[in-house]
Amino acid sequence: MSPKINADFCVRCKGSKMLCGLKRCPIVERIKFSTRLDFGRLIDGFTPPSSLVSERGYPRVLVGPTVSQIEPDLPENPKFWISKDLSYIIARFSSQIYANFRSHIRNIDDPRLEELRFSAMSYSPVGINVELVRIPKPRVSFDGILAPIGPSAPAERIKLTENPKIPSSLERAFYDSDVRASEIIWETYNRGVDVYAISKILSLGGLGNRARRKLVPTKWAITATDSIIGDFLRREIEYLPIYSGEVMLFQSNYEGNRYFVLIAPGPYMLEIVEAWMPRGLWTKGSDEPVVMLNSEIGRLGLEYMDGGHYAMRLAILEKLASMKRQAAVIAIREIGPEYYAPVGVWQVREGMRAALRSEPLKFPELGDAMRQLKLRFDLNLLIRSLRIPKILRGWISLEGFLENL
Known part of the structure; x- marks a missing residue:
């Protein structure tokens, strides 16, 4: 729009x-x-x-x-x-x-x-x-x-007018018509096929049990692919050792979108913050930023469906899988008025992936890392709204108590 x-x-x-x-x-x-x-x-x-x-x-x-x-x-x-x-x-x-x-x-x-x-x-x-x-x-x-x-x-x-050049991994997924779509999506992703190719063939009714295949609107297929792969990754990550290093702060920028990711020691938890600055794409009539918070803590998934949030989550889970660790993660996307036209959720996914490829800043405590965030909205309000810092304080205290038994 x-x-x-x-x-x-x-x-x-x-x-x-x-x-x-x-x-x-x-x-x-x-x-x-x-x-x-x-x-x-x-x-x-x-x-x-x-x-x-x-x-x-x-x-x-x-x-x-x-x-x-x-x-x-x-x-x-x-x-x-x-x-x-x-x-x-x-x-x-x-x-x-x-x-x-x-x-x-x-x-x-x-x-x-x-x-x-x-x-x-x-x-x-x-x-x-x-x-x-x-x-x-x-x-x-x-x-x-x-x-x-x-x-x-x-x-x-x-x-x-030309013959398409189809990767064998995608061709195999298309002709494997005896499995559920979610299973073949995960198998195909593990063969090195990225989410973009997978969501396209899912949208065109090319994956899953033959009797259940159907066309899927492209925007639904994109979010479904992120969600399915993310769910499989999460299940694997929850069995990995807990990250125990310093708190890491990753950052990237794309056309008014600023991405910040904090990875801290702790069991897998995720909070996603999306902050739209005043007079931006969707906030033209507002003089205050509009801030949304979505969480995945404990056995519950993300609290409400949002394509951008599932794209951010996938990039984060990919990073934790590559680290072979579970951790507590706070992800922030700040959107300024420079982002004058929406170009798709791909830029959210790739912006987050770019941040997580960057060289992180490292801090001994989560609070130290959060104080280094150069946000254009009230950091204190954000800190009061987040649940992960409060949970980690209790978790760290419990860990220390058990070590001293």
Whole structure:
């Protein structure tokens, strides 16, 4: 969803004076990037490879490939996108056409879906020929979970002009039709396939028991993949030794998103803090930051469903698995007004992964580490709201008592 700005500002500004306070005008960005290419009804191009299953009209959903008229200059993997700024990301997706058709979620044998499925599994761009019902309108849609969606139009015909190059691990997962989707997702992830490829094939009805396969809206598939893999990782981590080193503080930044991760000695616990600064993407009418807190403590999972939180959780669990330790973790995402257009939950996952790859600062106590956080909202309010520091104080005292018996 694009930012909502008072129309009076837009009319007076016309994207030149930036009266709304943003660094760039999202309306100008959309028009500029969507009109650079000459869209027609017949398209010979490439599928990056990517596809989209919309939830609109569920269970009869829109599904189809995104088609670029130029060969993509970056792999279809958000690990590489995180090095680019927002204007590049918007430009990249503004130039891709979403050629779609409507299908029932249970109609996974539709011949059009078969070609789409194989193209989505390819690790490199695939040539594609598309005939559209009408010329697409130059419009870009934004969503908090999905990457930006370029101009769209119904497709009359979709035909691959090249053979997709499918990794054997994904091909094996597709043809293994006697297992539950959650089990094959975990097995495929353990073979080195990242969540992006897995969620695409899950969305297109290509994983799990054959009788139960169905199309899954892309945004649901993304969160489901993060959640399923995260649950498996958590179960493994809870049997690992408890981390006993210094408190570590990891940090990274991406286009107004600031990520902080604190890893402290203790049993596995997770608290996620999301703080939207005033006059930002979703807080234009607020003079105060909006702070949300989500927890995974004890046997309970995250307290409410949020795609960004599951993406952060996955990156954290991957880090603990690589450390071969369980630990108490506080993760903070602070979002400023510089983040003027949502480009998808991938940047949350990759921003968190980037933070956890950084060289950490180390402190003897959790309180020392928290005092080093350079936040733009009230740290004292945050400390009072968090449960992990209180739990760890009691846990450390109990540990010391047991050691002295």
